[in-house]
Amino acid sequence: MNEDMNTIENNLPQIEANETVEAHEEKNVQLSMDPSIQEEEEAKLAQKENDVKLKAILEGLLFLVGDDGLTVEQASKSMDISTKKAEQLFDALQKDYVDDSRGFEIERYGSRYRFLSKAFVHEAAKKLFSIDKISKLSNAALETLAIIAYKQPITRVEIEEIRGVGADVMIRKLEARGLIKEEGRSDAPGRPFLYSVTDEFMDAFKLLSLDELPDLPEFNKDNNDDLFHS
C-alpha cells in the first residue's frame, strides 16, 4: 500500500513536467501541430491513469472501513489529495456501482460513504442468514425523531408539548440507539438539554443533510378536507 502511494506521488510531478514541456513547445513551434497535441494527449492520459489508480485506492479503503464508513476529510488526509479531488473520486467511484449488474453500491448518508448491498439483494440475504425480522421503529419513536429533526435543537419539554405525552423514556432510548444527541443547553429556566439528530440518524433515514427532509405539510382551511377525508 505504501508502495502504491509512492508511485502516485511520483506520478504527480511527472504530469506537471509534461505540462510545462507542452507550454514551452507551443511558444516555440510553428513547425507542426502534431507534437504539442501529442504531448497534450499524453498528459491527459497520464492524468487519467493517475485518477484510475487513486480511485482504486479509495475503493480499497472503502472496502476496509466497512460500516464505519469514510468521510471526504479522512480520504483526503490518508491519500494526500485535496478534499475536492476526494469528492470527485467518490463521485466517480459511486457511478461505477450504480448499474444493476452490481450487487452493492456506494451510498453517502450523513457525512460518510460506505458500501451497502443493494435492496434487491435483501430477499436472498434473508434466506442465507435466516433474517426473520427487520428492525422497526415505533410510531412514538418516529414521531419524536420527526419533531427533533424538524425543530432541532429542541428541549424535552418542547417535544412533550407537541406530542402531548411524556418523552423522557423515549429520548433516552433514542440516545442509546445513537439517533439523537444532547447538544448544549437551552437558556430556558433550569437550563434543560437541547437535542438534535446525529450522523447515524442521517444514515438510518438515507439523508445527506436535514435539507433533504421533505417539507412539513402546510395546514390551512383549504386543504383541511383532504387531510381528514382522504
Add this chain to the structure above:
Amino acid sequence: MNEFKVTIDTFDGPLDLMLHLIKEKQLDLMNLDMNVLTDQYIAYLNQMENLHLEIASEYLSELATLIEYKSKKMLPGKHEDLDDSYEEDPKDRLVKRLLEYQQFKEASEDLNALYESRQLQLSRPLSDEVDQWMKEDESLPYEGNPYDLMRAMKRVMMRMRLSVPQESTYTVKEVSMEDRELKVRAMLDKLPKTFRFENLLEDVHDMPMFIATFLSVLDLARQHTLAFTVDENDVIWFTRGGNAE
C-alpha cells in the same frame, strides 16, 4: 380479585386519539365542535376503563382541559370570561396543537418509508485485520456516559454474531461470573497494557459466556483493576491498572 389488566398503545397519546375521533366522526377541525369531541373522548376513555385498560395520565390531563372548556361554556352569563381573558381561547389552542401534531405525524410516516428502505441495505463491519495495525493509545481518557457503553456493547455483540459460525446444537452450560473473572484475570497477563474488549472474547462462542465476560470486566473496573473508555468508533478500550486513586 386478580383482574386481568393490560396496557395498550393503540394511540400515541391524547392528541392522537383526538385526531382519530375527529376523523371518525368527520368533524371539521377548522370549525371544531368541542361538545362532540368531548363526548366522544369521554366515551372512549370509559370504554377503556370497562375493558380494565390502564389509562395513562396524559389522557386524563387532556380530559380535564376538555371538561373545563365545556363547563365554562355551559355557565350562563360567564361567556365574556372566555373572550376577555388575555389567554388564547382554549379551543383555538387545542386546534393549533392538533394541527401541529398532525404535521409531525405525517412527517413521521415519510421518515418510516425511508427507514424501511434503508433496512434493506446491509453493510459489513470494519475489517478485522485493521485492528492489528491500529496504534495503541496508552493514555485513555475516562469519559462518556452509560449510553455510550451500551451502544458500544451492541456493536461488539453484532460483530460477534457476524464473525462466529452459526452453531446448530444447544447445550446447557452454567457459566459463573466468578470463574470467568479468574479466567479474564489470567488473560490480562498475556495482553498489552491497553487492549480492546474483543481481545477477551477469543474463547467466547455463546451469549451466556459473553455476558459473563462483560460482567467480569465491569467488576474488574469496579475494583480498579481495569479502566475502560469508549472511543468515537464505539470501540471499548481497556487499560490495566485502571484509574485507581
